[in-house]
Amino acid sequence: MWSNHINYYCPMKTHQLVLSWIENELSEGRLAVGGRLPAERSLAEQLQVSRTSVREAIRILEAMGVVRAGVGSGPEAGTVVISDPTAALGSALRLHVATQHLPVADIVETRVLLESWAVSHAKPDSPELAGASRLLEKMDAEVMEVDEFLALDVRFHLALADAAGNAVVSAMMGSLRESITGYASRLTANLPNWDATAARLRIEHHDILAAVHNNDGERAAKLVAAHIEGYYREAGVGPGEQSE
Amino acid sequence: MWSNHINYYCPMKTHQLVLSWIENELSEGRLAVGGRLPAERSLAEQLQVSRTSVREAIRILEAMGVVRAGVGSGPEAGTVVISDPTAALGSALRLHVATQHLPVADIVETRVLLESWAVSHAKPDSPELAGASRLLEKMDAEVMEVDEFLALDVRFHLALADAAGNAVVSAMMGSLRESITGYASRLTANLPNWDATAARLRIEHHDILAAVHNNDGERAAKLVAAHIEGYYREAGVGPGEQSE
């Protein structure tokens, strides 16, 4: 911007200027979750940059799960601050998996690591565990499609992760799952007998939940690790396997 | 786009269309790390969208550490595919810390978790450990400023994390550190006696490295956890402390 008029070196791109202004407003507490950003045109005038640059900054924040943009008027309109760390981490991981610089094996290993820790630190009386229990009942009671079962499975594991009460671990777990959902879904085609596998998964889920309820974190961690690794092994993804 | 002309519902924003096209090119292997995206103008024409929309998509990829944009001509110019997962996760975490929806305590806890796992799975003969060793020598030999010491400290811990050979864990560790560097730097002001603390940190670093070299992963993990938690406790950030 300035570098166009005077000769001072200005290393910051215009949209980064907007970005840092917004980040500063957040840090200082003048903008909080639920609050609204100024309209794009006002912000552009206020910061003396073009609306294009403001939009680029907002796009980045949107991709990071920091804001949500809505057209029209009323409570749902405008650009409002939200907080969805999972979205940011998830799409970032997915993209880097696409570049094939993040092996799927490493993602699975990290998932085992995080989830083992989560169940061993979960509070047995947390509301998230009650939700996990209800999910298991639903998985037991109904006959369902493979994809529907897998969707409930994801929610069950995320509920387990949430029960540990660490927002960062929860967000990372969610993003790891999101980044490999497509991959995990294709894996089911490799399974020799889906019904048998599903039955085994149901039993293991109950064992894990029981261990958590008994405050036996160590056992829960071992069961979770075996549960996850067993699934991928059965689907043909052993250690050293290629990513997709 | 289409929704402007015919009445079919088109839920995808134009820049997301570009985004998914690029992601697909990556997945299919037609674009790989080191490769170049078509020029913005060509891509816009090819996908039948405006250059603005292409730029918004590229901005997001740039923020995610997937591409690097350079002006001019020659090998450094154009938009080339890179792979820097740490950048993406780091800025995402930093922003969400700014919204005060990710407690710093959770970040520290996650760091302990990941780093403990890393040292307990590090290969004693990995080249990263040799690098870590050299960093320790430098920290021992020279008298330096606080910030310089902290910078070396960061590099040492990242080298430890890399030694485990899991790209996801490495990226997450890096992003966690990046998201709280500013915070950690301010913490040093709380320390009663920096020189004494620095001396202790040096000793603990050597102990950790020795444990890893002795293939005593369990001991290394315990030492790392105590090392990190001890530092934050001394700086006045105990369990349940407020984030910034």
Next chain:
DNA sequence: TAGTTGATGTGGTTGGACCACATGCCCTAC
């Protein structure tokens, strides 16, 4: 009073224009 219609303000998208930068070719001067 009830329904319609327009004013207003939001983000979404587009095309065009100009800039700074970096390369490489071509043409000139030696």
Next chain:
DNA sequence: GTAGGGCATGTGGTCCAACCACATCAACTA
């Protein structure tokens, strides 16, 4: 023939002016 300068080309960076679709609200009308 060679070395030098200068322009053509192509890149991303920035800005502007306009238009669209949407949602709300107020004023106006029947």
